[in-house]
Amino acid sequence: xREHVTSARERALTVGLVPTMGALHEGHGALMRRARDxxxxxxxxxxxxxxxxxxxxxxxxxxxxxxxxxxxxxxxxVGAVFAPDAKEMYPGDLHQKKPxxxxxxxxxxxxxxxxxxxxxxxxxxxxxxxxxxxxxxxxAYFGEKDAQQLAVIQKMAADLNFPVTVVPVPTVRxxxxxxxxxxxxxxxxxxRRVAPLLYQALCEAERLIQxxxxxxxxxxxxxxxxxxxxxxxxxxxxxxxxxATFEPxxxxxxxVRLVAAVWLGExxxxxxxxxxxP
Amino acid sequence: xREHVTSARERALTVGLVPTMGALHEGHGALMRRARDxxxxxxxxxxxxxxxxxxxxxxxxxxxxxxxxxxxxxxxxVGAVFAPDAKEMYPGDLHQKKPxxxxxxxxxxxxxxxxxxxxxxxxxxxxxxxxxxxxxxxxAYFGEKDAQQLAVIQKMAADLNFPVTVVPVPTVRxxxxxxxxxxxxxxxxxxRRVAPLLYQALCEAERLIQxxxxxxxxxxxxxxxxxxxxxxxxxxxxxxxxxATFEPxxxxxxxVRLVAAVWLGExxxxxxxxxxxP
Numbered sequence: 153x154r155e156h157v158t159s160a161r162e163r164a165l166t167v168g169l170v171p172t173m174g175a176l177h178e179g180h181g182a183l184m185r186r187a188r189d190x191x192x193x194x195x196x197x198x199x200x201x202x203x204x205x206x207x208x209x210x211x212x213x214x215x216x217x218x219x220x221x222x223x224x225x226x227x228x229x230v231g232a233v234f235a236p237d238a239k240e241m242y243p244g245d246l247h248q249k250k251p252x253x254x255x256x257x258x259x260x261x262x263x264x265x266x267x268x269x270x271x272x273x274x275x276x277x278x279x280x281x282x283x284x285x286x287x288x289x290x291x292a293y294f295g296e297k298d299a300q301q302l303a304v305i306q307k308m309a310a311d312l313n314f315p316v317t318v319v320p321v322p323t324v325r326x327x328x329x330x331x332x333x334x335x336x337x338x339x340x341x342x343x344r345r346v347a348p349l350l351y352q353a354l355c356e357a358e359r360l361i362q363x364x365x366x367x368x369x370x371x372x373x374x375x376x377x378x379x380x381x382x383x384x385x386x387x388x389x390x391x392x393x394x395x396a397t398f399e400p401x402x403x404x405x406x407x408v409r410l411v412a413a414v415w416l417g418e419x420x421x422x423x424x425x426x427x428x429x430p
Numbered sequence: 431x432r433e434h435v436t437s438a439r440e441r442a443l444t445v446g447l448v449p450t451m452g453a454l455h456e457g458h459g460a461l462m463r464r465a466r467d468x469x470x471x472x473x474x475x476x477x478x479x480x481x482x483x484x485x486x487x488x489x490x491x492x493x494x495x496x497x498x499x500x501x502x503x504x505x506x507x508v509g510a511v512f513a514p515d516a517k518e519m520y521p522g523d524l525h526q527k528k529p530x531x532x533x534x535x536x537x538x539x540x541x542x543x544x545x546x547x548x549x550x551x552x553x554x555x556x557x558x559x560x561x562x563x564x565x566x567x568x569x570a571y572f573g574e575k576d577a578q579q580l581a582v583i584q585k586m587a588a589d590l591n592f593p594v595t596v597v598p599v600p601t602v603r604x605x606x607x608x609x610x611x612x613x614x615x616x617x618x619x620x621x622r623r624v625a626p627l628l629y630q631a632l633c634e635a636e637r638l639i640q641x642x643x644x645x646x647x648x649x650x651x652x653x654x655x656x657x658x659x660x661x662x663x664x665x666x667x668x669x670x671x672x673x674a675t676f677e678p679x680x681x682x683x684x685x686v687r688l689v690a691a692v693w694l695g696e697x698x699x700x701x702x703x704x705x706x707x708p
Binding site for chain 1: 432528529530531532533534535536537555556559560563564566585586588589590591592593
């Protein structure tokens with residue numbers, strides 16, 4: 153990978169990095185297109201990182217299809233793909249349970265996703281730090297769909313002075329509003345039909361804020377009512393949070409991120425939107 | 431700093447990094463000479479890192495003399511010195527007590543120095559990760575005097591794939607055997623006279639091992655007896671440990687590092703030697 157990057161730099165090309173866990177969809181496509189627009193050479197990584205999964209079954213069931221993914225990358229003009237196995241990324245240590253160096257992004261990591269998925273963000277921050285070191289890129293692209301992950305990575309890059317610009321890319325949605333996610337593949341037809349209510353509830357809350365509402369409790373109540381139209385949802389959280397720290401807000405005065413996580417059958421879905429109160 | 435490094439690379443020079451906390455002495459001189467021998471361009475950093483001090487008085491009393499240090503660096507052929515203040519390294523966060531991203535090197539960080547200086551190695555690993563990112567060097571030089579710190583940094587660089595070779599440099603000693611340390615400046619004349627007994631005790635233990643002793647308990651007992659010849663020492667630890675993990679050994683069969691920490695008045699001294707049992 154370093155030779156690919158060095159060779160690109162020798163040709164005076166900037167390098168864009170798109171880290172993924174594979175099972176590529178149009179959300180990843182948007183990251184790759186943006187990276188290609190802004191850089192002369194694009195590297196994608198495909199690695200289902202075991203250390204960021206809090207549940208073994210989620211790791212096992214995570215969709216994998218390397219051949220299809222490689223064709224997808226080629227179609228999108230990706231110049232090189234790094235698809236290591238777990239032994240290459242964590243030599244000897246994972247199975248021997250030896251302790252590993254890790255990166256902890258205090259504060260933003262501890263709430264919401266961090267609370268419901270213990271160890272998740274430590275796994276994410278650590279593997280992304282490794283990828284930043286393996287592929288020394290000028291820019292790295294992450295989707296706003298995983299907004300809290302994006303905030304964790306932005307804080308890590310800033311606090312640890314990684315010489316890379318973290319570029320957020322807007323969420324790509326299906327025509328009915330459902331945020332694209334590799335986990336959507338695991339929904340039944342009936343679950344898939346009602347899944348967009350998650351996004352609709354966030355939009356309902358947004359309308360309330362645009363119309364002047366400022367009480368987070370009131371806004372949450374309306375969004376909860378909207379979500380309860382789908383009795384299949386088991387809501388884990390629904391919050392109005394500070395976009396940088398992900399601390400829940402009581403009064404909404406400016407920018408706010410509305411974030412939610414729900415279970416639908418055996419699949420956990422997350423979504424969010426950024427709202428600027430007028 | 432990045433421009434200095436980029437410019438060196440454009441001239442096809444490799445870059446050697448020597449991180450220090452200043453108060454430079456011949457121990458640092460050995461790091462700089464080695465870095466100059468092995469690289470075309472040498473960068474030294476001088477930063478008394480507040481986050482690695484477990485005691486505020488140690489931080490306040492740590493010797494500082496930037497003018498003398500800069501002259502020292504120039505004499506030794508250092509090409510650039512990075513001497514940031516705490517605000518540049520931790521913008522806004524230290525005084526506002528905002529949480530920062532940090533690097534934790536599990537296992538080796540938790541014992542000995544890690545136990546007696548809570549948070550010390552997290553501070554060290556984090557600031558060195560920052561320096562590795564600020565100054566993308568080919569090689570970074572660390573003294574074996576701080577052997578456990580060296581092991582922490584080697585494990586961090588390996589586990590997080592930092593693209594830098596960590597080069598250990600042997601401890602430089604005064605003619606009477608005392609390991610050079612910036613903190614030696616703070617010893618009284620009488621304390622300075624008896625301080626070398628720390629090293630002598632380690633050498634006594636080494637002789638025992640070379641003569642075939644393999645019981646760590648027996649070896650420690652002899653070294654303790656030697657140290658007790660200086661009634662001013664308050665011993666914190668004296669251990670025979672695995673050179674990579676710093677786990678205390680019971681039976682010595684191959685390579686072992688003898689490590690010790692003592693208080694002498696208000697000054698804490700550490701020393702160590704590596705022994706290969708025949």
